[in-house]
Amino acid sequence: MEPERKRGPGRPPQGAREAILAAARELFGDDGYEATTIDAILARSGVSRGALYHHFPGKLELFEAVYIETEDESVARLVGRAEGETPLEIIRTGSRGYLAESAGDSDFVRIGLTQARRVLGYERWRELAAERGVGVVEALIRGAIDAGEMAPVDPGAAASIWTAVLIEGGLMVVNAEDKQAAIEAAGEIFDRMLEGLAIAG
Numbered sequence: 361m362e363p364e365r366k367r368g369p370g371r372p373p374q375g376a377r378e379a380i381l382a383a384a385r386e387l388f389g390d391d392g393y394e395a396t397t398i399d400a401i402l403a404r405s406g407v408s409r410g411a412l413y414h415h416f417p418g419k420l421e422l423f424e425a426v427y428i429e430t431e432d433e434s435v436a437r438l439v440g441r442a443e444g445e446t447p448l449e450i451i452r453t454g455s456r457g458y459l460a461e462s463a464g465d466s467d468f469v470r471i472g473l474t475q476a477r478r479v480l481g482y483e484r485w486r487e488l489a490a491e492r493g494v495g496v497v498e499a500l501i502r503g504a505i506d507a508g509e510m511a512p513v514d515p516g517a518a519a520s521i522w523t524a525v526l527i528e529g530g531l532m533v534v535n536a537e538d539k540q541a542a543i544e545a546a547g548e549i550f551d552r553m554l555e556g557l558a559i560a561g
Contacts, residue, residue, distance in 0.1 A: 377415045379405040385426045389470040393423055393479045420479070424488070427476045431492050434461065434468040439496065447503035448510060448558060454500075455526060455550045456543075462530035463539040473530050494523045510557050518557070525553065 383404035387396040398419055402409060416422040438461065442454035461468060477485045498519035504510035529546035536542035 376407045376411040379407050380412050380415060380422065381426060381429060384422050385429070385467060385471070388423060388426055388475070389467045393419075393475055423479055424484070427472055427480065428488060430467045430472050431488070434472060435493050435496060437461070446509055447500045447507060448554065451497070451500050451504065452551065452554055456547050458526050459529055459533055459543045459546055462533040463543060469534060473527070473534060489523065494519050497522055508559060511559055513557070525550070
């Protein structure tokens with residue numbers, strides 16, 4: 361799970377940009393993009409308005425930077441949690457890990473999964489996602505095809521579709537009252553879809 365976020369006013373020693381990002385991340389996660397104001401970010405971060413605009417042209421660009429930060433952290437965690445001897449098994453366990461992460465109360469859920477597409481717009485969100493999680497999935501699919509585990513499909517198309525499946529499964533978990541039941545239901549569907557792509561040994 362994601363480490364607990366540190367809260368409270370004041371400017372961390374690492375500098376103004378980091379202080380702004382930390383404050384914005386807390387506020388976007390707690391209150392949402394629309395309810396978060398620049399004034400609130402300034403008050404939380406302890407930096408000047410000029411310093412904020414020196415690093416970020418506006419609130420949207422700041423949100424994008426926060427999204428990138430949380431997404432990169434999430435991808436790193438999921439890569440660390442994925443297990444298996446083959447690319448296909450790593451895809452399976454990593455996908456299950458994504459569902460488990462979606463059941464939490466992390467910034468990944470609060471910002472990346474539930475706000476990013478709407479705030480950034482689909483095209484920009486898709487571009488940023490392609491540089492991160494989609495790229496990891498595509499590399500694994502290429503590996504599975506090269507290893508003879510998976511049918512020779514277009515790796516880029518398969519990665520895009522699989523990422524969309526992951527996101528919808530994650531949202532299903534986020535919105536479920538019984539999150540464990542949602543994880544099990546979505547996980548079973550993931551497994552069956554992967555079985556359909558696999559080449560029988």
